[in-house]
Amino acid sequence: MEAIRKHSFSDMGIMLGRSMRHIFRSMDTIITVTITPIAMMLLFVYVFGGAIQTGMDNYVNYLLPGILLIAIASGIAYTAYRLFMDMQSGIFERFHSMPIAHSAALWGHVLTSLVSNAISVVVIILVALVMGFRSAAPIVSWLAVAGILALFTLALTWLAVIAGLSAKSVDGAGAFSYPLIFLPFISSAFVPTESMPPVVRAFADNQPVTSIVEAIRSLLASEPVGNDIWIALAWCVGISIVAYFFAMRVYKRKTA
Amino acid sequence: MHDIAIHVTGLKKSFKTTTVLKGVDLTVRRGEIFALLGANGAGKTTLVKILSTLAKQDSGSAKVHGFDVLDEPERVRQSISLTGQFAAVDEILTGRENLVMIAKLRHLADSRRIVDDLLQRFDLTDAADRRVSTYSGGMRRRLDIAMSLVGKPNIIFLDEPTTGLDPEGRLEVWKMVKELSSTGTTVFLTTQYLEEAEQLADRIAILHEGTIITNGTLAELKKLFPPAKVEYVEKQPTLEDIFLAIIGKKEEK
Numbered sequence: 209m210e211a212i213r214k215h216s217f218s219d220m221g222i223m224l225g226r227s228m229r230h231i232f233r234s235m236d237t238i239i240t241v242t243i244t245p246i247a248m249m250l251l252f253v254y255v256f257g258g259a260i261q262t263g264m265d266n267y268v269n270y271l272l273p274g275i276l277l278i279a280i281a282s283g284i285a286y287t288a289y290r291l292f293m294d295m296q297s298g299i300f301e302r303f304h305s306m307p308i309a310h311s312a313a314l315w316g317h318v319l320t321s322l323v324s325n326a327i328s329v330v331v332i333i334l335v336a337l338v339m340g341f342r343s344a345a346p347i348v349s350w351l352a353v354a355g356i357l358a359l360f361t362l363a364l365t366w367l368a369v370i371a372g373l374s375a376k377s378v379d380g381a382g383a384f385s386y387p388l389i390f391l392p393f394i395s396s397a398f399v400p401t402e403s404m405p406p407v408v409r410a411f412a413d414n415q416p417v418t419s420i421v422e423a424i425r426s427l428l429a430s431e432p433v434g435n436d437i438w439i440a441l442a443w444c445v446g447i448s449i450v451a452y453f454f455a456m457r458v459y460k461r462k463t464a
Numbered sequence: 465m466h467d468i469a470i471h472v473t474g475l476k477k478s479f480k481t482t483t484v485l486k487g488v489d490l491t492v493r494r495g496e497i498f499a500l501l502g503a504n505g506a507g508k509t510t511l512v513k514i515l516s517t518l519a520k521q522d523s524g525s526a527k528v529h530g531f532d533v534l535d536e537p538e539r540v541r542q543s544i545s546l547t548g549q550f551a552a553v554d555e556i557l558t559g560r561e562n563l564v565m566i567a568k569l570r571h572l573a574d575s576r577r578i579v580d581d582l583l584q585r586f587d588l589t590d591a592a593d594r595r596v597s598t599y600s601g602g603m604r605r606r607l608d609i610a611m612s613l614v615g616k617p618n619i620i621f622l623d624e625p626t627t628g629l630d631p632e633g634r635l636e637v638w639k640m641v642k643e644l645s646s647t648g649t650t651v652f653l654t655t656q657y658l659e660e661a662e663q664l665a666d667r668i669a670i671l672h673e674g675t676i677i678t679n680g681t682l683a684e685l686k687k688l689f690p691p692a693k694v695e696y697v698e699k700q701p702t703l704e705d706i707f708l709a710i711i712g713k714k715e716e717k
Contacts, residue, residue: 233595298551
């Protein structure tokens with residue numbers, strides 16, 4: 209057992225290397241993931257944006273956090289898809305019958321999800337810069353934003369793991385992400401929640417996306433973040449823990 | 465005990481309402497080719513999964529290379545290699561990358577040489593740097609088996625290695641299995657083709673409705689049945705003979 213423990217990190221690295229090759233050899237997945245959020249950003253900034261009163265001069269600045277969350281929510285559908293394909297192809301069975309840490313194969317997918325979503329986020333921020341996004345936030349704030357986005361990705365990735373492991377078909381593996389993609393629309397991501405009818409507003413104010421969006425927006429605008437950041441972190445960590453617990457249960461059941 | 469590779473007693477396994485294995489007993493000697501013969505759904509794959517630590521039995525015991533599959537699964541995994549029913553290869557990677565990945569996961573020094581040797585041995589050198597998605601079924605199966613040989617495991621499980629292959633691919637796999645066995649590796653293979661068991665196996669067990677109904681060498685099994693009668697029949701070439709003859713001629717040209 210000793211010898212096996214020692215290797216689990218390098219095993220994970222090999223698994224990560226494998227799935228990263230998958231991503232770089234199918235760059236279309238990055239394009240597919242980023243094109244919809246970018247199109248939405250263009251649509252909201254240049255079509256609807258003029259009619260939206262946010263209290264901020266620069267609508268791109270207002271919009272960007274929500275767009276990033278949409279990109280991550282659609283990016284994790286590929287995590288579920290890749291996992292599903294591995295379960296189907298029998299390559300997981302090969303890994304599991306080898307003397308390597310059982311979790312290495314799964315963690316390889318989780319790390320890949322973090323890296324590939326980070327790439328999508330960077331691509332979208334670059335496009336946003338071209339469209340007039342500006343931030344004078346110090347590096348510490350940027351790191352905090354990166355941290356929140358990474359935690360958000362991790363939380364959704366564990367949900368994706370549950371979906372990928374328990375799906376019966378390729379379509380099923382990705383379908384769970386649709387409601388997640390819509391969550392930002394019923395939040396303060398595009399318009400302030402004050403403009404919404406009371407019931408919708410109550411939902412919008414208390415769902416995870418609003419606090420995450422508000423925290424990121426304040427950090428990038430160098431404004432006081434208040435409680436939003438703690439609520440955002442609580443949501444991300446909470447979802448991660450619960451989803452991780454269920455994901456591991458499904459994983460154990462599926463792989464005995 | 466030293467010449468026993470796999471020892472199974474009273475193995476039972478059920479899924480929800482169906483009992484798949486109803487008390488399986490079998491012994492595989494070191495270095496032999498053991499064929500488990502059975503129809504679809506007889507429980508062959510379930511047995512292979514238990515022996516390769518992918519599933520756990522409900523009761524009974526199984527020892528692989530001297531290690532109990534429940535008590536010391538890590539040691540079992542160090543001694544075996546599994547080639548499942550569907551080629552477990554990574555389509556997006558090249559053949560070489562697939563082999564290197566397994567060599568690294570087995571933490572072998574000198575993985576480059578080991579991989580080159582295997583590519584050569586399995587006639588994949590020319591295709592080594594192409595993505596596996598461009599490979600034919602036979603090439604995939606060869607790569608699949610090559611991946612199982614990385615690190616020279618003592619026992620290799622081949623779950624229906626020729627199902628879905630064309631006649632040529634099947635002959636290639638047969639040749640490889642024979643070579644493997646000549647290097648001292650124990651081969652546990654499952655098949656639904658009687659001919660395959662007859663061609664390859666030192667010993668054959670027939671799994672039927674969850675139990676081993678017979679077990680022995682081909683000669684022993686033949687003794688169980690009425691003696692052969694001599695009949696004179698005109699031997700027509702089978703379609704397979706014709707197919708292989710034509711293909712052979714084409715390749716000679």
